[in-house]
Amino acid sequence: MTLYLQADAMPKARRQDTHMRLLPAGAHILEPGKVRFRLWAPNAEKVWVVLPGGEEHALVAEAGASWFSLELAADAGAQYRYRVRNKQGQELLVPDPWSRAQADGVHGSSLVIDPQAYLWRNQDWAGRPWHESIILEVHAGALGGYQGVRAQLPQWAAMGFTAIELMPVASFPGNRNWGYDGVLQFAPQYSYGSPDELKALIDDAHGLGISVYLDVVYNHFGPDGNYLHHYAPQFFCHQHQTPWGDAIDFAQPEVLEFYTENALYWLEEFQFDGLRLDACHAIWDQAFLLDIAARIRQEFDGRRHIHLMAENDHNSVTLLQNGYDAQWNDDSHHVLHVLLTGETGGYYADYAEHTMDKLARCLGEGFVYQGEISAHRHNQPRGEPSSGLTLSSFIIFLQNHDQIGNRAFGERLAALAPEPALKVASALLLLSPHVPLMFMGEEYGATEPFLYFTNHEDPALANAVREGRRAEFATFPQFQDTSLAERIPDPNAEASFEQSIPHDHQTPAQIAWREWISHLLQLRHLHLLPHLEQCRALRYAAFGPAAVYAQWQLGNGAILTLAVNLGAETAGKHLDELVSGPAQVLLNHGNAHAALATGEMPAYSVLACLEPPLALADHA
Numbered sequence: 020m021t022l023y024l025q026a027d028a029m030p031k032a033r034r035q036d037t038h039m040r041l042l043p044a045g046a047h048i049l050e051p052g053k054v055r056f057r058l059w060a061p062n063a064e065k066v067w068v069v070l071p072g073g074e075e076h077a078l079v080a081e082a083g084a085s086w087f088s089l090e091l092a093a094d095a096g097a098q099y100r101y102r103v104r105n106k107q108g109q110e111l112l113v114p115d116p117w118s119r120a121q122a123d124g125v126h127g128s129s130l131v132i133d134p135q136a137y138l139w140r141n142q143d144w145a146g147r148p149w150h151e152s153i154i155l156e157v158h159a160g161a162l163g164g165y166q167g168v169r170a171q172l173p174q175w176a177a178m179g180f181t182a183i184e185l186m187p188v189a190s191f192p193g194n195r196n197w198g199y200d201g202v203l204q205f206a207p208q209y210s211y212g213s214p215d216e217l218k219a220l221i222d223d224a225h226g227l228g229i230s231v232y233l234d235v236v237y238n239h240f241g242p243d244g245n246y247l248h249h250y251a252p253q254f255f256c257h258q259h260q261t262p263w264g265d266a267i268d269f270a271q272p273e274v275l276e277f278y279t280e281n282a283l284y285w286l287e288e289f290q291f292d293g294l295r296l297d298a299c300h301a302i303w304d305q306a307f308l309l310d311i312a313a314r315i316r317q318e319f320d321g322r323r324h325i326h327l328m329a330e331n332d333h334n335s336v337t338l339l340q341n342g343y344d345a346q347w348n349d350d351s352h353h354v355l356h357v358l359l360t361g362e363t364g365g366y367y368a369d370y371a372e373h374t375m376d377k378l379a380r381c382l383g384e385g386f387v388y389q390g391e392i393s394a395h396r397h398n399q400p401r402g403e404p405s406s407g408l409t410l411s412s413f414i415i416f417l418q419n420h421d422q423i424g425n426r427a428f429g430e431r432l433a434a435l436a437p438e439p440a441l442k443v444a445s446a447l448l449l450l451s452p453h454v455p456l457m458f459m460g461e462e463y464g465a466t467e468p469f470l471y472f473t474n475h476e477d478p479a480l481a482n483a484v485r486e487g488r489r490a491e492f493a494t495f496p497q498f499q500d501t502s503l504a505e506r507i508p509d510p511n512a513e514a515s516f517e518q519s520i521p522h523d524h525q526t527p528a529q530i531a532w533r534e535w536i537s538h539l540l541q542l543r544h545l546h547l548l549p550h551l552e553q554c555r556a557l558r559y560a561a562f563g564p565a566a567v568y569a570q571w572q573l574g575n576g577a578i579l580t581l582a583v584n585l586g587a588e589t590a591g592k593h594l595d596e597l598v599s600g601p602a603q604v605l606l607n608h609g610n611a612h613a614a615l616a617t618g619e620m621p622a623y624s625v626l627a628c629l630e631p632p633l634a635l636a637d638h639a
Contacts, residue, residue, distance in 0.1 A: 043117075044277075044280075045117030046129065048094070052093075052094055053091070054092075054093040054094070055090045056078060056099065058087050058115070058117075059251060059277075060087055062105050062250050062252055063087065063103050063250045064105060064106050064108070065104045066102070066250075068101055069102050069112065070091075070097065076089055078101075094131065098122050098128035098130055100127075111246060111249050114127065116203065116204075116246075116251075116277075118205060119134070119205050124190075124209065124244075125192050125202050126192075134288050137218045139218070139290065144226075145322075146230055146323045146326075147228070147292075149324070149454070150548075151548055152182045152411075153179060153180050153181045153449075153455055155184070155456075156186065157184070157186065158197070158420065158459060159188060160195055160198075160210070161519055161521065164210070165217045168183070168185070168220055172220075172229060175462075177537075178540055179537060180462075180540070181228065181230060182229060182230040182232060183224065183229060183231055184231075184232040184233070185233050187234045187236050187297070188233070189202075189208070190203035190208050190209065192473075192474065193473065195210070195472055195513075196473050197420065197472050199297065200473065201236055201240070203244070204277075218290070221290050231292055232291065232328065234294075234295045235294050237302065238299070243477065253271055253273075254268060254274055256268035259303040262301065269304040269306070270304060283318060292323075293328065294326075295328040295330065296328070296329050299338065305337070308338055309338075312341065313342060315327065316342055326344045327342060328343065329343050330347045332349065333402070334386045334403060335402070337403075346412065346414065347416070347419075348413040350370075350381055350385075351415035351416065352415070352418075353370045354378045354381060355378065355447075356422070358585050359436035359441060365395070365495075368394060368395050369388070375563075382451060382559050382581075383558070383569055384405055384406040385406065385413045386403075388401040390402055410555070410556065411452070411454050411551060414454045414456050415454070417444055417448055418432055418458040418461055419456065419458050427498070427507050428468060428508070429469045431458075431466060433465065433466045440585050442623070443609075443623050444585060445536060445539065446539055446627070449540060450542060451569070451571075451581060452551055452571050463529045464528060464529050464532035464533075470508050471488065471515075472515040472516040473511050474513075481511040488507060492504065542605050546605055547573070549575075551574065553574040554574055556571050562590055562592040563588065563589070563592065565586025566583065568581065569581055576632030577632050579627070580602070580628045582627075583626075584611070584620045584623060589621060589622060591619055592614065594615050594626065600631070601630070602628040602629060602630045603628065603629045605628065606625055607626060610624060612626055
């Protein structure tokens with residue numbers, strides 16, 4: 020179901036009091052030595068909690084017979100599962116869907132967790148304002164688990180990153196997964212480390228001034244390890260379908276509460292600074308997205324900075340006007356990818372013509388597609404007007420997990436684009452007023468691919484995923500060559516994961532690239548970060564075959580001018596028409612400053628200038 024929502028037609032929240040339920044679900048320690056077990060199982064005839072050694076206790080059906088609960092003698096660290104006999108007479112031994120930790124995987128025992136056991140060291144952390152975000156997206160498994168990510172925090176802080184975004188950590192089948200097959204939404208993946216090790220990672224980040232955001236998947240469950248259909252088929256909405264099967268039925272109060280509590284759980288118990296909601300366009304019930312944002316804003320109002328990010332391929336502005344700080348701007352990636360690589364297949368076809376004009380619009384207005392016809396989307400209109408939004412509403416990037424991992428061979432831009440052009444594009448990314456995001460390894464020019472990888476134990480499922488991956492690319496012309504198609508990496512092979520681990524070998528090229536990114540981040544900190552609030556675009560245009568400029572008025576009234584030439588040809592433009600007063604040159608890469616006098620911008624060059632507020636009248 021495709022929705023193009025206008026603000027005046029946005030869905031209304033269904034109920035404002037769902038959070039008033041007195042008893043939480045899952046296993047909760049009531050006092051030392053006593054735990055309440057509680058499960059929503061509307062299709063269950065009987066439920067038992069199973070403790071180590073086979074000890075079983077029948078849960079008691081509450082009024083309405085949808086909830087089952089029992090208080091037992093148990094404590095933190097206790098392992099348990101539920102044995103559920105459904106109304107069809109079938110029995111299954113299942114983990115707790117509200118499990119806060121798993122002992123050894125999504126099919127095994129859940130663990131009772133004491134949420135108060137971890138002692139926070141940076142309790143006064145209140146977060147950072149959204150416009151200060153400079154985000155590095157990271158995959159915990161590829162970096163050695165929670166401890167491995169924690170070890171890299173000082174280096175990222177020293178470079179100038181102010182936030183990291185963890186790809187999903189909700190428990191998935193097996194020991195390795197690229198993250199979007201989670202089935203136990205409250206349980207941090209056990210193979211990455213313990214819940215307390217995840218808290219220590221976040222605690223250390225806060226001590227270094229780094230915010231930590233979490234990518235959450237509320238649009239589907241993974242293909243293995245989800246037992247809800249057995250005892251709670253009401254969790255799903257059969258009349259609506261998604262690419263992953265039956266849609267989640269957020270109209271059910273218990274389902275809405277499940278995800279609302281999940282969001283609050285990560286933000287409160289783990290002290291995450293914000294959430295990135297995956298594939299919001301795939302959620303048929305858009306009111307859910309407004310419900311959950313309203314509840315989060317209500318809960319944390321005045322307490323600390325909490326930020327919400329959306330991935331929404333529809334380019335809708337509704338979420339950005341109703342509780343969400345920003346949205347991943349795929350348009351920014353697609354147009355720059357076309358420029359850097361020359362690729363125009365698939366969705367890149369929408370950016371193959373008037374590419375520089377589209378990049379200019381992206382810099383000035385956010386979205387490229389704001390209601391225009393998208394040829395790739397069956398000649399349907401895509402997007403809504405976005406020029407009235409703040410520039411920090413848009414997260415821009417050259418690479419991310421999707422745009423690399425969805426490629427057949429997972430190539431990074433380092434393997435696809437000329438290094439001089441990529442260097443210029445990185446300057447454009449980090450010196451524009453939008454919120455920039457980089458993907459782990461990009462900060463030092465990693466060349467390892469990032470493949471789609473899984474660890475399914477069921478051979479039939481592993482084969483289905485492998486063949487499905489190959490079928491996904493079968494329509495691409497280059498994969499008509501059978502030998503090439505057969506080279507597409509097997510997602511379930513351990514080698515696919517191993518190849519996806521980025522390595523900083525401290526080569527001269529990697530050292531130089533890290534220094535370049537660090538320099539750009541230093542410029543952003545010194546000259547942009549303090550003044551990005553109330554920033555607005557002034558003018559923006561393409562010039563030459565691969566060149567563009569944009570001007571913005573910063574919050575303090577100063578004028579930021581950024582001109583880049585991403586191509587190998589000189590671009591003609593009299594930049595002195597733009598920079599009319601005394602200007603501080605922040606960056607003059609490739610002798611771009613010469614263009615102010617000659618009108619010719621050299622190949623692969625960047626010019627960033629800052630004019631003081633007094634020059635504002637010249638740009639009225």
